Amino acid sequence: MFELLGIVDTAKICDRILNSVEMTLVAKANSTKSETSSLIAAEIPESTGVKITPDNDNFNYSGRVNWEDSQAPVFSYPGKVVEFRFTGTSLKIELSEDNWGGENYIDVYLDDNPQPVTIKLQRKWGKSVIYNIASSLENKEHNAVIVKRTDYVAGGFEFNSIIIDGELLPANPDSEKKIEVYGDSISAGAVVEYDRAGVQDPEGDKEHLYNAYYSYASILARSYDAEVSLVAQSGASLIDGFGYWHRGTGMEAFYDKSAPLDDAPLWDFNNYNPDLVIIALGQNDSASIKIGEDLTAEAWKDRYKQFIANLRAKRPNAYFVGMFPNMYHDREWDVYLTEAIAEYRQEYNDDRVFSLIHQQVTPGHPRISEQQMMADTLRQFIDDTLIKNSFNWSLAN
Known part of the structure; x- marks a missing residue:
């Protein structure tokens, strides 16, 4: 099944581009999850807000994460999750892609919306990229879940930070199951x-x-x-x-x-x-x-x-x-x-x-x-x- 390696042609998964002041979103075609398309967050050049590093105790991680660098834990296996709660009106995440695999994809689920924001990771040869996930949110408590969609055929990525204009709240307790x-x-x-x-x-x-x-x-x-x-x-x-x-x-x-x-x-x-x-x-x-x-x-x-x-x-x-x-x-x-x-x-x-x-x-x-x-x-x-x-x-x- 290793024959699945390849470089994704973006045209196959994108059918329209929506422009806004905050960011550019690319809608994914042919979604099997619902009639509403997922969104792919494009890179934005700069950010404002409070940067919170991944070693903060209020992040909740599931699955195997490589913690050799506490400021840049590595996600390699598929389905790895980081979940967190925050207040404020915006969310950005900072990630670094390892540059050697196929196309790497991340989903970010926000609040009760079953349709995630999908990120196709940008290759910057070790340089981190900040992605705008949401802006103009209601200023209240929010829940976010970052999921690694792809396995190591597409390589891994480093989780560098989140950037919010509010406060990171204590994590939900781990499941006992x-x-x-x-x-x-x-x-x-x-x-x-x-x-x-x-x-x-x-x-x-x-x-x-x-x-x-x-x-x-x-x-x-x-x-x-x-x-x-x-x-x-x-x-x-x-x-x-x-x-x-x-x-x-x-x-x-x-x-x-x-x-x-x-x-x-x-x-x-x-x-x-x-x-x-x-x-x-x-x-x-x-x-x-x-x-x-x-x-x-x-x-x-x-x-x-x-x-x-x-x-x-x-x-x-x-x-x-x-x-x-x-x-x-x-x-x-x-x-x-x-x-x-x-x-x-x-x-x-x-x-x-x-x-x-x-x-x-x-x-x-x-x-x-x-x-x-x-x-x-x-x-x-x-x-x-x-x-x-x-x-x-x-x-x-």
Whole structure:
């Protein structure tokens, strides 16, 4: 699935330009979320107001963030979130793009508006860019959520500051429900916003159609009012040396990293303690590994079991669901996965690990409706099978 790399032709996602005194907005065409188009905030040359740096305690971060520089934390994985509350009449955000990937997109949700402002990050080779998100707001309390739409196919970005003309308020408390997901492009929400379901992906550039906010994992988390951490990367296989991501870098090599690279800084697992861990890997293994030539089925299952064991050492209290998503693949791999989990349960005497195989519905990446199907199936599985086996949402606490 690494073949999704490409440079986005802006003309494909923009159909009109609206000019105003405060900023230029580009309306995105063909939105699958509502009849109202999302907006892409253009760069503005200068700003006024109070600049607040990302190390302020009133920012609430979800997912893996690299804090090596407290003034410029790095967002690499998809679906990473920073949420905050503020007063005043305007909001600007300052970001730096890392300049090497495809086109990087961010969504900013403001107050109760379900339609976000979408930012296509500008490449300034290390120089930060200030984007105008909103002006002429009512002078009252506001809530904002910044979401990284794209995975590391498009690279990462640094969060440098927000600029407001009011006050940053204490953050909303974290949810007591936490989910962690290890997956590939399906979990990352690749091509979810394409407007045709059940078909192959469109030709050409696709990053503008990525949106981790509409992956099954994010949908599932919102249905429970839970927090989610997506450790997902397009093209990634479970087994290192296969798949389609960065010279065959597999989840085995980066599951414990702050970015999907084998040489990225290590992640401190103590920073996030999930109640539920979802392992949605195998799609790229099935497409790139020839069983009987590259590996035996037993060898793949052993590696899968070892991966679960590695995660169990980090997540001693969590329930695990190993699943195959609903994109077409060789059905024999469903057998390998379910057998691996059954063998793991017996060999490790671990009854908190379960398997789930979704019905295959599409030859292309799942769209929003097909991601919703997986979220619904997972919710039913959690509310029925897991709860009957003593799962609850306070395990991490």
